[in-house]
Amino acid sequence: MSKNQNADTGAPKPSWTVRHSDADELPKVARVFGQALLITDDIDSMLERMRPLHDAVGYERLLVAVDDREGEEEVIGTANHFPFEMTMPGGRFPVAGVTGVGVWPTHRRQGVLSSLMRRQLADIHADGVRYAALWASEGSIYERFGYGMAFTEVETSVTRPHGALRADAPRDPDLRVVLREPERVRVDLERVHEAVAAQQVGQFRRTEPWWDRLLRDTPAQRGDKAPLAAAVVGGPDGPLGYALYRVRNKWETSGSEGEVHVQEITATTPAAWTALFEHLFSRDLVSKVVFDFLPADCPLHHLLANRDRAVATHQSALWVRLVDLAGALSERPYAAPFEGVLAVTDRYAPWNAGRWRIKADTGGARVELTDEEPHLSLDAAHLGAVHLGRTSLTGFLRAGLITEHTPGTVARLDTALHRFDAPFCGVVF
Numbered sequence: 001m002s003k004n005q006n007a008d009t010g011a012p013k014p015s016w017t018v019r020h021s022d023a024d025e026l027p028k029v030a031r032v033f034g035q036a037l038l039i040t041d042d043i044d045s046m047l048e049r050m051r052p053l054h055d056a057v058g059y060e061r062l063l064v065a066v067d068d069r070e071g072e073e074e075v076i077g078t079a080n081h082f083p084f085e086m087t088m089p090g091g092r093f094p095v096a097g098v099t100g101v102g103v104w105p106t107h108r109r110q111g112v113l114s115s116l117m118r119r120q121l122a123d124i125h126a127d128g129v130r131y132a133a134l135w136a137s138e139g140s141i142y143e144r145f146g147y148g149m150a151f152t153e154v155e156t157s158v159t160r161p162h163g164a165l166r167a168d169a170p171r172d173p174d175l176r177v178v179l180r181e182p183e184r185v186r187v188d189l190e191r192v193h194e195a196v197a198a199q200q201v202g203q204f205r206r207t208e209p210w211w212d213r214l215l216r217d218t219p220a221q222r223g224d225k226a227p228l229a230a231a232v233v234g235g236p237d238g239p240l241g242y243a244l245y246r247v248r249n250k251w252e253t254s255g256s257e258g259e260v261h262v263q264e265i266t267a268t269t270p271a272a273w274t275a276l277f278e279h280l281f282s283r284d285l286v287s288k289v290v291f292d293f294l295p296a297d298c299p300l301h302h303l304l305a306n307r308d309r310a311v312a313t314h315q316s317a318l319w320v321r322l323v324d325l326a327g328a329l330s331e332r333p334y335a336a337p338f339e340g341v342l343a344v345t346d347r348y349a350p351w352n353a354g355r356w357r358i359k360a361d362t363g364g365a366r367v368e369l370t371d372e373e374p375h376l377s378l379d380a381a382h383l384g385a386v387h388l389g390r391t392s393l394t395g396f397l398r399a400g401l402i403t404e405h406t407p408g409t410v411a412r413l414d415t416a417l418h419r420f421d422a423p424f425c426g427v428v429f
């Protein structure tokens with residue numbers, strides 16, 4: 001048997017190993033990630049963006065796969081996660097924000113990602129973090145690793161004649177909108193965002209490096225649009241909402257066809273939402289307003305006089321993974337009592353696999369391993385998909401992807417897990 005074969009099975013040994021990385025290796029990590037994700041920026045520009053986010057939290061979560069066949073180590077795979085504090089159904093909790101996943105093209109489909117994912121999940125679990133979340137480049141990759149697509153966000157485009165709001169939209173004459181360079185009103189933006197993010201499931205606490213990234217305004221960021229602008233709405237007690245946007249100048253033979261592209265909009269009162277929408281829809285020379293990301297239950301959809309003329313495109317947002325299934329299910333409140341036994345499979349986090357007896361109520365749940373017969377069989381990825389209360393198990397049942405042993409279990413569990421507000425993240429990390 002050759003040294004390149006596994007002594008027990010005779011199967012070829014992988015030519016690479018997974019290990020932790022460090023700050024010095026970031027250029028090699030950027031090289032792999034850039035090539036894998038087809039990023040057109042040069043490595044220096046990528047590093048300029050990546051370094052502050054990594055420096056702020058350290059490099060101990062950065063994983064690499066290295067191939068040393070040529071006698072010298074070559075980084076051929078990467079995965080990272082940021083230690084977010086994210087609003088979840090039970091409150092603000094640590095969540096691993098998985099990112100930076102890429103495999104060098106010549107090493108794809110050999111199990112590199114699988115090894116990175118296995119190691120990463122073990123690390124997250126060892127750190128006592130109960131959840132992981134990510135934005136997926138392709139929806140077919142992450143379910144096998146136990147991630148479930150938890151909610152969508154809505155790109156919405158409204159052309160000028162349809163931007164009128166309902167006559168009875170809430171308006172407050174004491175509110176005033178100012179338009180400023182974002183850095184000048186950064187304190188206001190941070191204050192409003194923190195108030196919203198603390199309540200809105202899916203949002204992570206935005207630290208200074210993330211604000212820096214969001215407000216970055218280089219020519220590459222702008223493309224063919226104008227510098228980033230911030231419209232802040234406020235009243236006597238301070239700021240109540242803001243919109244970060246860029247305008248695009250566009251002339252046709254028929255006249256101006258300018259556009260407003262809203263990167264982020266949020267507010268804490270109905271009248272503040274109205275004031276921001278009226279500001280955006282009343283810009284001169286503009287024929288279209290595009291909102292990159294809105295929550296599925298954004299007030300815009302109710303405030304437009306002609307709401308069916310807004311073009312809304314749902315895009316998959318966060319994929320959620322219960323890294324510690326029992327811990328995650330126990331610290332979540334439930335909309336209705338539920339009692340039952342779930343048989344759970346989990347290929348990449350075996351500590352979650354087994355039969356779990358759940359006794360849940362509005363305050364949380366008791367979750368224990370049991371030998372009892374299950375009422376429902378499903379995978380950890382299904383529980384990740386439904387944890388934020390927006391996706392239902394009924395859909396998986398109808399698709400034949402989960403097995404109900406006791407009729408009515410799925411309906412009861414869906415009722416217990418349901419939340420009325422739409423989750424929202426808004427920042428691709």
Ligand SMILES: CC(C)(COP(=O)(O)OP(=O)(O)OC[C@H]1O[C@@H](n2cnc3c(N)ncnc32)[C@H](O)[C@@H]1OP(=O)(O)O)[C@@H](O)C(=O)NCCC(=O)NCCS
Pocket residue numbers: 036037101102103104107108109110111112113114115135136137138140141144
């Ligand atoms: C996606 C990517 C990371 C996969 O890496 P890889 O090392 O080839 O993956 P593995 O060999 O470990 O494959 C793991 C499993 O995922 C499947 N898979 C891998 N890439 C896939 C893809 N793009 N679409 C669907 N399935 C995929 C494999 O078939 C395999 O399935 P199995 O578990 O049923 O055998 C790699 O192809 C890549 O870097 N792609 C471009 C960048 C990217 O999309 N990164 C993800 C950013 S969110």
